[in-house]
Amino acid sequence: MDEDLIAKKDVLEEAGISYGQLYRWKRKGLIPEAWFIRKATVTGQETFFPRDKILPRIEQIRSLKEEQSLDELVQILAPEAAPETVKHDDPAALSPIGTEGRKLLWKERGYTFGELVALACGTHALRSGTRPAEAKLLVDLVRTEETVLRTPTGMTALLGEKAFEQEGFSVRLTLGVLGHEPLKVDRESRVKHRVDLEKIAEQVKLALREVT
Amino acid sequence: MESQSISISGSGRVSGGEYTQVRISGSGRVEGDVVAQEIRVSGAARFQGTVKAKEISVSGAGKFTDRVEADVLVTSGSCGIEGDAEAKELRSSGAQRIGGSFRGHYVRVSGVLHVARDMETDVFTSSGKFEIGGLLSADRVEIKLVGDSRAREIGGENIDIRASSGFSFGFSLTRGFRMGVGIGTLTVGEIEGDNVHLEATTADVVRGKIVHIGPGCRIGRVEYAESLDVHPEAEVREKVKR
Structure with missing residues (x-):
């Protein structure tokens, strides 16, 4: 280890x-x-x-x-006690998301806790220089797995990237992966961005506390 | 919602649901999840499904195949829970067996308690015999040993383990052991607490702030932060001050 x-x-x-x-x-x-x-x-x-x-x-x-x-x-x-009934209307007010992060998943109101965590994951990636389209991929990935946020399993979401040349064109493929560490990618790919879901979920919870 | 009561005094079978009172004094079987104010078993009962009740008392033989949740769980007969159990208060003077973990606030054992995994409560007092496959954790652990008890680990703030009154009346402990006179023992892998007082306990490791090792103890290693005293009739192989 x-x-x-x-x-x-x-x-x-x-x-x-x-x-x-x-x-x-x-x-x-x-x-x-x-x-x-x-x-x-x-x-x-x-x-x-x-x-x-x-x-x-x-x-x-x-x-x-x-x-x-x-x-x-x-x-x-405590992650397992995550408020599933949270309906938050203004993610831009939460420091782990902000105005730039809110754009990754636009809703009028009523963001669930899982969506907030997903947004915070996307924002985390955005802030370290990932392109919005890829950050969105991360948001979609985490959002569909809301249940993993309620168990303190220490899961990680990551964006992997593989670049290759084909007939003169350079192609880059980005892939979202969700799983338990240690997560590995093959040698020709690289991990573009990695987020610890538990950590992000905690940041969101603390931010929620601050605004209420 | 108006809910009903059921009473089985001969032999019967009912399906789960929401009840005010469930009384089984004959032989009964409840199939499906049950929510009730009160469950009383004085005969033989088998609950197949989860059970949630304010008060559960078993003075006959009760078997629960799934998870049990109660404010108060009292056993004076034999009660077997195959899943996890949660109760603010557990009082067992009979035989209580839990196949999973137990969580609660107050536990009092005067009969026999068997928990396959962890037992987590604020207060744990025992004057009975227990066997805990995992961690016994409580703010206050007060154990009066009768019979031979076991736990994999004990952790909390105050841990107080006393041998039964036998040798406070002045007969030698070692002799008591040899003759097998009714003195209880405790066997634990690891004990961790702030104030630890042990008697008649065998443990691999004891860690604590203020540690007192009393008569009849056999401890592999004691790690203490403030003070340690060891009774002449105790054996401690290694002492480490942190």
């Missing part, structure tokens, strides 16, 4: 939290089951976490915990 992992005891020390808090947050669903990675070490079994996920999450919980109850936090942070 090439992911950067951090041992549970180091998480406690670095974040200054107790076992009680960690287990409580896990029970509430604030820390997804999938982040608990058990590995054999010289001293026996130990639990590790993806460093770039667990530390920011603890920070979020701690900064939001002041104003909100743990149950409210679950609504904001």
Whole structure:
């Protein structure tokens, strides 16, 4: 596994939290089951976490915990509790989408949570220089798979590109792929853009919280 | 919506649906998903489908083939749930078996509890015997050992495991073990908590802030942050202060 992992005891020390808090947050669903990675070490079994996920999450919980109850936090942070009933009218007001992102999927009103996440994926790609037509491809891909957003499975959506020459013409093919990491493409193709659905979904949830 | 009650006192079979009360005192079978205010089983019942109720009490033999959700689940007979179970309160003085995971707030075991996967609750108290295939997680774990209990992992804030009163009356624990006098034991892979007090427990690893290892314990490795004390009648192979 090439992911950067951090041992549970180091998480406690670095974040200054107790076992009680960690287990409580896990029970509430604030820390997804999938982040608990058990590995054999010289001293026996130990639990590790993806460093770039667990530390920011603890920070979020701690900064939001002041104003909100743990149950409210679950609504904001826990992917499986994603509000399927969300109908949001103004995606342009959400920072992960903005005016440029809204154009990728135009509706008068009533965007569902899945559509918002799809838009945020597209915007993410746009902002790193992907062409609008390709960003739209990503939006369509994620939008049809709304259910994956409700389970904290750590899925990734990516745009792959393959370029080849044919009878003097240069052809470029772009393909949208949705799946679990590690996702690989063949050697002649390249990954144009990669988004972590869980991360994007979180950004959308936080943005939704900010505008209400 | 006006919903009805059913009562089976001989032998019968009903289909699922929405009921105020379901009482089975003979032998009954409910086929399909059930939503009810109250379910009482004092005979033998088999529920085929998911069950959702405010209160479920089983004093006979109850079998649930799917998921069970309740505010209060009380078992004094034998209750088998093949799927996951969720209950704010679980009180079991009989035999309770859960084939999946359990989630709730308050659990009290004085009979026998068997959970195949995780048991997650705010409070877990036991003066019975339990076997948990996965993680037992609670803010407060209070266990009075009778019989031999097991769990793969225990984690939470306060973990307090006491041997049954036998040796507080002054007879040697090691002798108690040898003679097999009714002293309970606990076998766990890993225990993690902020305040950990253990007795008669065998564990591979114990991690905690304030750790107390009492008589009869056999621990492979203790990792502690603040303090550790080990009773002379306990065995700890490795101690690490973080």
